[in-house]
Amino acid sequence: MTAILIGVILFLIGGIISIFFGEKLKKIVFLSFAAVAQFFILPQSFNILLNGGQTEAKFILSDPLGACSFRLDPLASLFVIIISTGSLLCAIYSGSYMKMYSYKKISLSTYYFFLGILSVSMLLVVIVQNALVFLIVWELMSISSFFLVIFENDKPEVLKSGLYYLISMQVGVAFLIAGFAWVSASSGSLDFNSFHSVLSNSNSFSNLIVAFFLIGFGTKAGFIPMHTWLPKAHPAAPTGVSALMSGVMIKTGIYGILRIILLYGNINSTIAYSFFSISLLTAITGIANAASQKDLKKLLAYSSVENIGIIGMGIGIGMLGIVYNNSMIAMLGFLGAILHIINHFTFKSLLFYGGGIVYLNTHTRNIDKLGGLAKYLPMTSSLFLIGSLAISGLPLFSGFISELLIYLGLARSLSINNLSINIFAILGFSGLAFTGAIALLSFTKVYGIAFLGNARTQYQEKFKEKDFSLLSPMIFLAVIIIITGLFPYLTVSLLGNILKQFLPMDSLNEFLKIQLNLQILSGYILIFTSFILFFYLIRYFLLKRKRVEYFKTWDCGYQVGSSRIQYTSSSFAQPFLSLISEIVPQNINVNKEPVLFPKEASIESNSQDFFERFLIQPNLKWLRKFLDLFSWIQSGKMQQYIIYGLIFLLFILIWILGVK
Amino acid sequence: MMLKYIIIALVIISPFFFTGLINKVKAIWAGRKGSPVLQPYFDFVRLIQKGEVISKTTSFIFQISPSINIASSLFALMLIPLPFLGSVISFKGDFILFSYTLAFSKFLMILAALDTGSSFEGIGASREVTYSTIVETAFFIIMGSLALLTNQISFSSIFALLNMSTGYTILIKILLVISLFIMVLVEGSRIPIDDPNTHLELTMIHEVMILDYSGTDLAFILYSTALKMVIVSMLIANLLVPLYLTVPISLILFAFILILIFMIIGLIESLIARLRISHVPQFIFFMTAFSLIAFAIIAFFLRAGVQFSGKGL
Structure with missing residues (x-):
C-alpha cells in the first residue's frame, strides 16, 4: 500500500512544484514526477490484480474524519492502473499540445497544478474507504476538473459550459451525501466495510438508498438524464483533459456503482431491471445524439454516453444473472462490462487525442469544414481509423470482444424460463445491435467526412504531426486495442480476480470456459485476418503487371464541381436523423x-x-x-442593505436586552 | 465431413450463377432471349484481367476495402450451416460474429465511397448506412427469437432444433422467412430497394457507392455482393428444410430452395418498380415488424408452457 501512496504523493508534488518552473520546464517536471509515480503504482496494482488479495493502510485522522483506511483490492487496482496510465498519457500529450496556449503563462501553471490534483483525487477516490474522506476527494476531483475545463476562460461559452458541469456535479454529489449520511448514521461508522450490514438488510428503504447512490455515481458516469454535462464540458476543455475526463474520470462513476453493488450484497430484480433499462436508454440516446453532431468533440462526448450505457448494460446483465442465480450470465455481464471499461478508456482517449491533433492543425472542430486530412496527417488518420473501428465494435479490434460478451450474456438470458427477463433480453439484444449500427454511422461519418475526400475549406497552415509526444500516447493505445482485439484472452486473463469479488467462488469453472472460448475465437479472428491478407495479396499480384492509372474522381461529365459539393456530415446523417426525429x-x-x-x-x-x-x-x-x-432580497439598492444591517443590529439589541 | 467442404466450395463458385439466373428470369418474362446464365462469370473474368483507374482523391482505404469486402463475405459463409452437415466454423454466439463481420465490410465500403469525394457516392453511402441500422436491428431480433425458441445460441444448433412443425412454428417460420427475404433484397441491393441496372440516378444506393471502382476491385465487389445474397438465402433455406429427410434429399431441397428464392427475386424485378426512396425505410421496417411479431408469438408460446427439447445452457 505504501508504494501506491508514494505514487499518489509524487503526482501531488509534481503538480505543486511545476508552478515554480518556467514555461518549458513545467511539463518536463510534471511528466517526470508522473512517470516516476508509475514505478511505484503499477507493480503493486498489477500484483493485486493478478494474484488477488488486498492490501490496506490505516490512518487515524482528527475527529470528524475518524479512522481512514486505504484499501487496494482487485477492482480498485484495475481502476488505479487505468487512472495512473491515463494521467501519464495526458501529461505526455499535453507537453506538445499545450504549446498552442503558450501565450497564457499563468493558466499553464494552473493547468499542470490541477492536472496533478485531478490525478491524485481520482486515485484516492478508488482506494479510500472512509465515507467522509471519499466525499472530500470526490469533490476535489469535480473541482479540479472544473478548473481544467475552464482553461480557456477568456471564451464566454467555455465558462458557461464549465459552470454547467460544476452544477451537474453538485446535483450528483447531493445524492451521494444523502446516501452516505444515511448509511453511516445507521451503521455508526464511516468505514465502507460497515455499510455492508446496513445495505444488505433488505427492506424497501435500502433500495431507495441504493438508488440514491446509483443516481449520484450515475451523474458522474453520464447516465441519462444526467448526461447533458458531457457534450458541454468535453468540447470546452483542452484535448488532453477531454481525453482524461472521458476515458478515465467518468469511469470513477462506474467504479462507485460497482463498489455499491459489492457492498449491497443482495441485489434484487427491481434494481437490476431498472438499472438495465436506464443503461439501454443511455446507450441509444447517446449514440443517436452522436449521429447528429457536427462538432467532433461533441460527437465523441455523446459516444462516451453510449459506451457508458453499454458498460451499464453489462453490469445490469451481471446483476440479473445474480438475481436469477445463473453464474454464467452474471459472469458474462460483469466481464463484458469490465472489459468494456478498459476498451473505452483506450479507444476514446485515442480518438480524443486524434481529434486534438486535427484541432491543432486546422483550428476547427467542425467536421463539415474539414476533409481530406488522411493526406495531410497520415499517422493520425491511421490511428484514428483504428479507434473508429474499435469503438464501432467491429471484429479484429477490442470493442468487438466486450460487446460480444455482453451479447452472449443477453443471448443466454433468453434461455431462462421467465418471460420478463426474456423480453428485457430481446430489447437489450436488438437495442445493442441498433446502437452498434448507429455507432457505425457516426464513425463512418467522422472518418469519412473529416479524413477522406477533398478538403472542404482551404487549410491555412502547414501540417505537422510528427511529434513524439503527440503520437506516442496514441500508438500505445492503438497497440492495446489491437492486442485485445486479436488475442482477447490475454486481456481477459487479468480480470479473473475482479470477477471473484462479484461472484461466488465456484464460478471459476465458468471463467475458464470463457477463457477457452476466447482462445478459440481468437483463432477464428486470425483466420479472418489471414483471409483479408490473402485477398489483398491476390489483388496486388493481379494488378502488378497491369496498367493502373491515377485520374480524378468520375464526375459524370460535370467538370466544374468544387470540393464544396461533397457530402457533408449533416447531409450524410440526414436520412437516418429524419427517421428518429422524435428522439433527436x-x-x-x-x-x-x-x-x-x-x-x-x-x-x-x-x-x-x-x-x-x-x-x-x-x-x-x-x-x-x-x-x-426571493429576488427582492438582493435588490442591489444600497439603502435596502443598510436597512438589513439596522434590522440585524436591532435584533441583537433585543436579544441582549431580552437575555439580560 | 468431406461432403461439407465440397458443398461449401460449390457455394463459393455459385454466386454468379444465381445472379445470372435472376437476369435470365427477367429476360424470359420480358420475352427476350437474354444473356446466358453464366454471363456474370464471363464479366468477372474480363474484369479480373483488366487494369484499374484509381481516383487521385483517394487514400489507402479505397484500395483495401474491396479485398476486405470479399474476405468478410467468404468468412461469413464459413459461419453458415448446411442442413445435417453444420458449418465450417461454429461456436456459441457465431451469429453475432456473422453480423459484425458483414458490418466490418460495410464500414470500409462506406469509407471507400466517401474517400472518392464524389457527392454521388456520398448519397449512396448515406443511404446504405441508414438502411443497415434497420436491418441489423431486425436481424438480431430474428436471431434472438430463434434463440428463445430453441434455447440455443449458435447457427447450427438453432437450425438443428427447428425441426418440429406445429402450427406455431409454421407461422413463425413464415414470418422469419419474409423478414430474411427482405434482408436478401437489402444486402443484394435489388428491386424494390435498389435497382442494380442503372447507376446514375439519385435513387441509387449500392451501385452508386462503387462508381469509381474498376478492374479487379470491381470484380471483388460484384462477387461479394452476389455471395452475400446467397449467404442470407442460405439462412432462409436452413429455416425451411425439414430435418426428417435423408441427407442427400435435404441437400437437394436446400439447393432447390436457393434457386427458387433467386427466381422469385427475378420475378419481383420483372413485376414491380423500385420504391420511392422515402418509402424504402418503411419497407425495410416490415422486417422489424415481422420479426417482432414472431418474437411475440414465441414469448407467448413459451408462456403457455410448451418447451422445446433444447437442453438450455
Missing part, C-alpha cells in the same frame, strides 16, 4: 426570400438533446421562476 429533435432554419429568381439563401440545421429540451430546460425555467420570488 432537429431544428432546420431556411433563410430564403420568396422571390421568383434565385437569390442568396442559407440553411442552418442543428439538433437538440431530448432530455435537455424536455426535462432539464423546463425544470430550470420552473426553478428560476420560483427563485425569482
